[in-house]
Amino acid sequence: xxxxxxxxxxxVKNIEKDFEKNKKNINMDRATQFREFAIDKTRKNNLGxxxxxxxxxxxxxxRHPRMFNSGELLDKIFNKPNxxxxxxxxxxxxxxxxxxxxxxxxxALQTNGYKIPADINSIKxxxxxxxxxxxxxxxxxxxxxxxxxxxxxxxxxxxxYEHSDIDIKIVKKWARQIVKKRAKQHV
Amino acid sequence: xxxxxxxxxxxxxxxxxxxxxxxxxxxxKKVTFADLDxxxxxDFDAVDISSYEDITLQLSFxxxxxxxxxxxxxxxxxxxxxxxxxxxxxxNHILIDPAAYNNLSQITFTGKNAGMVMFMDLLGYRKxxxxxxxxxxxxxxxxxxxxxxxxxxxxxxxxxxxxxSISLTDATYIFPNTxxxxxxxxxxxxxxxxxxxxxxxxxxxxxxxxxxxxxxxxVVGEDEIGEDYDPICGLVIxxxxxxSLPFVxxxxxxSKVREYTSDLGITLYIETTAxxxxxxxxxxxxxxxxxxxxxxxxGEIVQVExxxxxxxxxxxxxxxxxxxxxxxSPQAVTKSQRIDITDFQIxxxxxxxx
Numbered sequence: 001x002x003x004x005x006x007x008x009x010x011x012v013k014n015i016e017k018d019f020e021k022n023k024k025n026i027n028m029d030r031a032t033q034f035r036e037f038a039i040d041k042t043r044k045n046n047l048g049x050x051x052x053x054x055x056x057x058x059x060x061x062x063r064h065p066r067m068f069n070s071g072e073l074l075d076k077i078f079n080k081p082n083x084x085x086x087x088x089x090x091x092x093x094x095x096x097x098x099x100x101x102x103x104x105x106x107x108a109l110q111t112n113g114y115k116i117p118a119d120i121n122s123i124k125x126x127x128x129x130x131x132x133x134x135x136x137x138x139x140x141x142x143x144x145x146x147x148x149x150x151x152x153x154x155x156x157x158x159x160x161y162e163h164s165d166i167d168i169k170i171v172k173k174w175a176r177q178i179v180k181k182r183a184k185q186h187v
Numbered sequence: 188x189x190x191x192x193x194x195x196x197x198x199x200x201x202x203x204x205x206x207x208x209x210x211x212x213x214x215x216k217k218v219t220f221a222d223l224d225x226x227x228x229x230d231f232d233a234v235d236i237s238s239y240e241d242i243t244l245q246l247s248f249x250x251x252x253x254x255x256x257x258x259x260x261x262x263x264x265x266x267x268x269x270x271x272x273x274x275x276x277x278x279n280h281i282l283i284d285p286a287a288y289n290n291l292s293q294i295t296f297t298g299k300n301a302g303m304v305m306f307m308d309l310l311g312y313r314k315x316x317x318x319x320x321x322x323x324x325x326x327x328x329x330x331x332x333x334x335x336x337x338x339x340x341x342x343x344x345x346x347x348x349x350x351x352s353i354s355l356t357d358a359t360y361i362f363p364n365t366x367x368x369x370x371x372x373x374x375x376x377x378x379x380x381x382x383x384x385x386x387x388x389x390x391x392x393x394x395x396x397x398x399x400x401x402x403x404x405x406v407v408g409e410d411e412i413g414e415d416y417d418p419i420c421g422l423v424i425x426x427x428x429x430x431s432l433p434f435v436x437x438x439x440x441x442s443k444v445r446e447y448t449s450d451l452g453i454t455l456y457i458e459t460t461a462x463x464x465x466x467x468x469x470x471x472x473x474x475x476x477x478x479x480x481x482x483x484x485x486g487e488i489v490q491v492e493x494x495x496x497x498x499x500x501x502x503x504x505x506x507x508x509x510x511x512x513x514x515x516s517p518q519a520v521t522k523s524q525r526i527d528i529t530d531f532q533i534x535x536x537x538x539x540x541x
Contacts, residue, residue: 048426048452101502111497112456113423114505115415124504144364145415149423150454155495155512156426159450163430 011182018178023085026174031079031089033166038090038157039074047156050149059135073110076103077154090154113150118143188316188323188518189243189485192231192294199226201298206306211245211278211488215308220298227305233292236312240521241438242283242294243486244310248274248303260305262439263295264288269439278308280487282438284524285312309486313518320517321451325408325422327482328455328491334420334468334475336360336459338402342369346394351386355400358383362460364417366405371398379414404459404468417506418459418468425512426452433522445519453515458508462501469498469509485518 002008019026041047057063076096080088092104101109118139119125128146129139139146161167197203197216206217218227236242242264260271262281265288285291296305338361344354346369355361365380374392381387404418405411412421432447457468479492496511 048428050425105499105502108497108499109502109505112499112508112510113454114499114503114508115458117504128504147412147415150425150456150510152425152452152454152495152497152510152512156428156452159452159494159514160428 015179015182027087030167030170031087033170034089034161035077035079037161038154041157042074042153047153049151055137058137072098073103073106111152114148116146118146188319189311189313191311195229195231199228201225201227203227209306211308212483215306218305220303223301225298227296229294233290235289236285236291237289239285239312240314242285242312244281245278245308246281247278247306258299260299261297265291284438284440311486313485315518315520321424324451324515324517327484328422329406331482332406334404334471336402336404336418340400342394342396342398342400345396346390348390348393351389352384353386360461360464361402362417364415366403366416368401368403369394369398421456423454424451425454441525443521444523446522447516447519450514450516453513454510456508456510458506460506462507465507465509491515
């Protein structure tokens with residue numbers, strides 16, 4: 001039982017110390033929840049991103065949400081603890097490739113969008129046209145570029161996550177645990 | 188959807204002039220009401236605006252005169268006169284319900300304080316139209332953003348109208364699909380490069396050797412992204428999320444309950460063949476617009492804030508690109524309307540208790 005203002009102030013101080021001590025764990029928990037939220041929303045196509053084109057459907061031989069083919073890119077999202085106890089979420093490794101490119105590069109391309117050369121007079125364009133032809137896709141002779149629109153899936157997921165109450169619930173859960181533990185000492 | 192009144196002719200006893208020093212759009216009207224009851228009259232092409240949601244305009248007064256409780260300004264719209272008794276400092280967003288105006292051709296301002304100076308900007312009429320709601324934002328961004336590619340040269344040889352050949356003195360940073368503006372001081376023509384010596388289509392005008400050629404970084408929406416300009420500042424809608432955010436908008440006749448019903452995810456990207464130029468344009472964008480900037484959307488000033496930005500280098504034969512990500516709410520839709528009560532009568536009758 002708290003009998004005076006001095007004891008109350010000490011209790012508050014101890015709770016603050018406990019929060020500081022658990023800062024990294026709390027933030028890792030929050031980052032993990034965000035990662036799972038982002039992957040889940042992307043896989044279920046709940047980010048409101050544009051659907052994939054018919055050309056992509058033909059190439060992948062599968063109709064699936066944007067950003068999700070085999071799921072390899074999403075599985076590579078990781079959380080990075082920082083020295084100050086914060087945790088950065090939504091990282092892609094610099095090493096480790098998916099196909100020929102690092103996951104980080106693929107994520108940047110998908111996020112920003114990109115153009116694929118398709119100029120019939122260029123070497124790269126001819127290669128692209130040849131590949132697409134094997135998938136039954138034939139481009140207009142005058143097409144010089146294929147535009148793949150941006151898909152900022154992580155930023156959209158972060159926005160949705162911010163509007164949800166998941167983060168608040170995690171912080172409240174930790175707060176209850178910490179306060180309950182300290183409160184027991186004063187019973 | 189926002190429309191200007193067409194072919195406005197200004198008259199009246201107040202003095203009016205165009206002003207660029209103090210405005211929201213870059214050009215406002217400065218009106219000096221030197222004497223009491225001086226008028227500022229706007230005559231325009233008659234228009235039926237009864238199906239629209241608001242007449243909208245922005246007004247600012249200098250010096251600021253607090254005359255609470257007394258008439259400050261009257262605005263006559265059609266057969267109605269609205270009396271303004273007070274204003275806040277800075278710009279005041281004025282809304283007038285247009286339901287009664289199926290043939291409006293004049294608006295008159297009458298000053299009620301001698302010596303008053305009024306600035307007016309963004310006068311028009313608007314409504315939330317499902318077909319234009321989202322692309323109005325793209326248009327607003329296109330009107331706001333301007334980037335200087337900083338590449339100029341001259342014609343190395345004359346151009347004859349009807350031909351498609353072009354020869355430049357210096358073609359550094361000019362690529363296939365670069366948009367060029369050529370001018371001789373009298374005629375100006377904008378063309379797109381097909382390759383290093385030919386344009387898409389043919390020239391409308393003739394030019395001589397030595398005429399100025401400027402390479403542009405056009406700001407385009409999705410309808411023009413297929414032009415594949417190089418460089419390009421592209422605006423793409425990438426996501427649309429439903430939401431419900433109601434609020435009350437006060438007008439001169441009452442109030443309207445409005446609601447933001449969606450958020451639009453927009454990506455703005457800067458792209459060109461030369462990485463150094465992408466970085467230069469990015470630096471200019473960051474300096475001129477930064478993380479937050481203001482746009483004019485349907486007669487209102489709206490703040491736009493980038494949630495993040497990312498750079499992707501040249502891979503897979505693609506071009507280097509810097510992208511910025513925004514979430515912007517389209518114009519709110521009107522859910523219901525309340526009209527101020529001006530007369531309220533209660534009839535009472537006494538009765539005996541039984």
